[in-house]
């Protein structure tokens with residue numbers, strides 16, 4: 001029996017689909033140059049994808065055909081040599097269509113396997129977000145923002161080839177840098193991309209993450225209903241009388257919190273979340289009306305609290321709010337929980353104000369979304385400069 005290699009790429013549905021496909025395809029092509037057969041595929045359960053939903057691509061390679069066939073007899077790999085997360089906020093966990101509950105980003109890693117993350121954060125921040133594992137694994141960070149390379153109008157920032165260069169350093173038995181560079185020239189005909197891969201290869205130095213390090217929380221999960229617990233046909237119960245006038249969660253008069261999917265949470269769907277300045281809110285209702293995911297709980301005093309179990313991080317509320325700096329999108333890496341901002345504000349307004357300022361100020365600008373036309377085009381040269389320093 002020969003050796004089987006498995007690599008998964010976890011990405012944000014739609015936005016990073018082409019990027020993930022380019023990476024998994026090039027892995028197979030580079031391995032093929034060294035006589036190893038392989039296959040690259042997307043996870044069936046992740047289709048149809050939605051914007052931002054964590055989704056997966058796999059690259060499976062073997063030293064011979066029989067080993068590959070044996071490996072492919074499984075629906076999808078149970079363990080992988082390398083996990084690649086092309087958005088660092090995915091380190092908080094992955095909840096896709098194909099999974100019930102929250103899956104740790106490092107869940108499939110073999111003992112001693114490597115987690116590659118694209119991030120501007122340092123290793124401490126990445127480890128703090130990632131759930132603990134029972135055995136040590138390696139962490140390698142590729143400095144950069146979550147790339148949109150390959151998404152319609154967005155430009156190439158070399159994230160794909162920089163990751164390929166890293167893999168050739170981390171798992172040289174899979175393929176060499178030489179094979180990566182030959183594949184790049186065949187696929188992209190670009191010597192600059194080939195140089196980016198070489199620089200990334202040279203500067204890759206993973207660190208070991210011990211079982212005592214990382215997020216100690218038990219990931220959120222739920223049990224699927226048994227056949228005898230399911231309702232007859234598809235029946236959606238109507239809202240019981242009285243719910244329109246009292247808060248269904250607290251049963252207090254005034255305020256309103258819509259019923260939500262009790263099992264599919266969206267903790268892992270977003271890269272950003274809104275923070276709200278309740279002191280400047282004019283109660284215009286626009287965020288509540290426009291939020292595509294009905295996230296806003298109406299509070300008893302008529303304020304709007306973005307519920308973090310429901311928010312997918314689209315940024316619409318920030319865009320529609322008419323009050324300057326009342327709603328601000330902040331990168332998800334800044335937060336450690338999903339608790340109610342309104343409850344924190346109600347408890348201690350001064351502490352909340354300081355918290356709010358800290359969250360917004362920590363990134364210098366008001367938003368991590370694109371604030372003006374051409375912003376991405378400005379970011380790409382910056383990314384290429386980082387690639388040059390790899």
Ligand code: SF4
Pocket residue numbers: 273274290291292293294295296306307310311312313314315316317318
């Ligand atoms: S970012 Fe705002 S508009 Fe978008 S889902 Fe979250 S709360 Fe709703």
Ligand code: SF4
Pocket residue numbers: 276280281282283284285286287288304320321322323326327
């Ligand atoms: S859009 Fe802004 S001002 Fe209007 S209710 Fe929402 S947070 Fe308040």
